[in-house]
Amino acid sequence: MCNNDAKPTMYEGRWAIASAVSLLSMVLLLDGCAVGPDFVKPEAEIQENWNEKDDSRVATQADVASQWWRAFSDPTLDQLIKLAYQQNLPLQITGLRILEARARLGIAIGQQFPQQQEVFGSATKEGVSENAPNSSFRDRNYWDYQVGFDAVWELDFWGKFRRDVQAAHASLIASEADYDDALVSLTAEVARTYTVIRTLEVRIELTRKNAELQEEGLKIAESRFRNGVVTELDVAQSRTLLESTRASIPQLQSGLRQAQNALSTLLGQPPGAIQTVLNEKKGIPTAPAEVAVSMPAELLRRRPDIRSAELAAAAQCARIGIAKADLYPRFSLFGEIGLQSSSQGGVQSNHAHMDNIFDSGSFFYSFGPSVQWPFFNYGRIENNVRVQDARFQQLLVNYKNTVLKAAQESEDALIGFLKSQESTTYTQNSVQAAQRSVEIALVQYREGAVDYQRVLDTQRALLQEEIRLTETRSSIATNLIALYKALGGGWELRQGQPIIAESTLTEMQKRTNWGRLLPPPSPKPEDLHPLLTRDVPVFKKPYW
Template sequence: MRGHVGARQAKSRGVSSFFRAAPMLVVLVLGGCTTVGPDFKRPEVALTENWGAKGDPRIATQAATDSQWWKAFNDPTLNHLVELAYQQNLPLQVAGLRIVEARARLGVATGQQYPQVQAAFGNVTAQGISKNAANVSGLDTHFVDYQVGFDAVWELDFWGRYRRGVEAESDNLLASVADYHSALVSLTAEVARTYTVIRTFEVLIEQARENERVQQEGLQIAESRFRNGATSELDVTQATTLLESTRATIPQLQIGLQQARNALSTLLGQPPGMIDELLAGPRDIPQAPALVAIGVPAEMLRRRPDIRAAELIAAAQCARVGVAKADLYPSFVLFGSVGLQATSGAGGSFNLGDSLFYSIGPRIRWPFFNYGRIKNGVRVEDARLQQLLVGYRNAVLLAAQEVENSLAGYLNAQETVVFEQRAVSAAQRSVVLSVVQYREGAVDYQRVLDAQRSLLQQQTNLAQARSSVATSLIALYKALGGGWESSQDQPVVAEPTLDEMKQRTNWGEMLSQPSAPETKKSPEPAKH
């Protein structure tokens, strides 16, 4: 009995000694923690201080771009369509759900900084040994083993592996937010562009029908002169050819109009044919404002969410280089297991309450035999980082190119409208004069045909030029990255979707409340 008690006291002293030393070990290890891998630095990209259209009276570079730029067209229908698209567009909802996914991934990465294994266990094992196999007298050949306890394993973040993982997922989360804003920019521009296309087709159809009416009058004049013997049947056939040719363009224009309507329906998350009431109102091509504010190139870097996303994706990859480098060094693990274990023999009795067992201690793991493979893994991550850094520079240059292209298109399309308007006025006058002269017999019908063909072409050119002004301005605002700021306080997931997800899974506040990284103010872009 004394020996049993002494053993138990020795065991107790060993346990208490270790538990007194364990906190000191943790402090020593954590005190020496460091973070390996590079820290992210935004790549430098050279940009001009001003756009190429500096000095043009139609462009203001001193003022910032309007965040609700579509309202500059002063079209209530367009304003309503953009608002509906924000609420109903399905790809935008997918982008919002990716933010929710990124929040959850960040939660997983954050949890990795704490004991990675925390598990309670329990088992009952029945075992039996034949008497011939045991070959020992007095040994229980049939018994049951009972265990219940708790396991914990904590790999200390000595080299910053898990901190870098949190850093990567934080940047990924912010990148998903930037992608959502980029989807908003694209959606706004696409709704405005598609609406402009619809109005352009409506104007072209109306012009074609007006020309059909004018050409019908010309055919009646030709038929009257033919009946009176003043001209040949050739005038009638030529007038008929032009009239039917004009009529043939109308169904083709209607095809384009219906396709544009269907595209707008999809943008609004509606089946085709459900938006006719939304398009009621004046059928005219949106008018661009007289003065457009575009800011300066440096402002574009702050506004364009796709550039911000490219930067954040590169930052996340930079953190992954650190995660990979941490594998080059030994890992320090604290592990422990504590529980109760008892075995019942043939008699069937056991005492689980006085059957404590434990296992606790530190462990070091260093896979130096895999050193070459690990180094190549670091090289893989570093190569991916460099690709993203170069991609960021290219994204900035492409963005600047898009702005300059759209700006040139917008300004030159405005000049084209002026010239086309003069051409239409002249063509209309030519039709009137040619018809009068033909009725009086001063010219043949070929002059009338030429004048009417020219009028139809010039009217089409004018409508397309006006449409080009609007679409070029839309492309310019899209290139500048405008349109997402007004939605910053709006939920990224629609209410019906929230209810559906909550019925399946306990999301807590993750669906509606932004996580800490999202609430941080984005840093201003560096001067380039």
């Protein structure tokens, strides 16, 4: 039986709680300190201007065209990129990772509040041994009832949880940059694959036309052989060239079908589903003669992979502070408040004390501070700090390497675009000369002025030069695509658009209560860089 005289009154309990709140407020006003380094954006070397800046075909402007693929003036390509943005499955996965990062930020913010709390209730039947100490002074069989609430709150005295919020916030922005990077890669890959398809279509058509030309040469050789003018060797050589040319067509057709299947996958469709879009053959996309590029320094702002590398380093920088906080004492507040009543004797007494559990005399509480300090950690905590610092340094170097690679990719694509244009002019002249050579060789062979080897050589050279011209024209388009990808163009396509499809949101909301995390807003350009630093407030409103 509990002694009510020994229990605190309800008034005393309220006074104790008020004292605890006052003590907590004083601790929070101190605001502790955030151990560990604050992130500073790393410096990266980048050239002031492009090496090809003096070329009249290169124009510099403040920004890159957000929908650069429209420069090809190809409605089919425009439609394919639109479909890919709406249906590409890896892009959807990247968008869902933004949701995951938002939820992880919510977890980090929640860690700033009481980390353990629970409402408890119990009804326990106790039976005490006759040989237990003091068993003669109490009824050995009784019921014990408890209801209440307890909590443990580790105070963020060293900024551990604020650093965790910084890391989670940086990871969230990095996931948005990763989405943009995936979109840049997607638009470029759709355009590149589409160019490959159109190039293979042109090559197949050229090969067929050359086969027809070679068939004409075979007929001439057969006619001259029947008339006894030449030997059967001319016929055999002509047939060898013709069949070799014909044999290359199925190989090209195989490559064409594989490229079409790859494009279907990019559009989130099964193989063959995009044939209706590609039915009309339009030739290789024609790139403009001039290209407008931004200054090299703009790569640091525009390229999503550079932003992602910077943000990954920022998140890791905060993790150094999280690890360092474990070197210091951990201060916590704990508290418990509730009602308790025990019954001894028979069933009637049992019911009586169930009714008395909500009396003022059943009130109890306990609260106070606690300190934990893993003093003898055998170097584990210090080595964990070193691990986090080494990882941070790796990411700093990775950031600089990402910037260097971006500059290289841009320069490679720009010089490739310009030199492919120059090469096309010469190759076009070469094709015209080869066509004229074939015409002359056939006439001279028909008249008996040259042997058939001369015809074979000119026909073989014509096919090679036409293929080279086709590939050179294709490289103009692919280099321009690579240039815009290297400049970080294309991610603006998602501005104002949903990151996750409506059908997916509906499915997820039916399965889980996502609260206000759905739908995720499309990040604005000005929100891509800001990071939480030492100015983080003591508390951020939690994600309920």
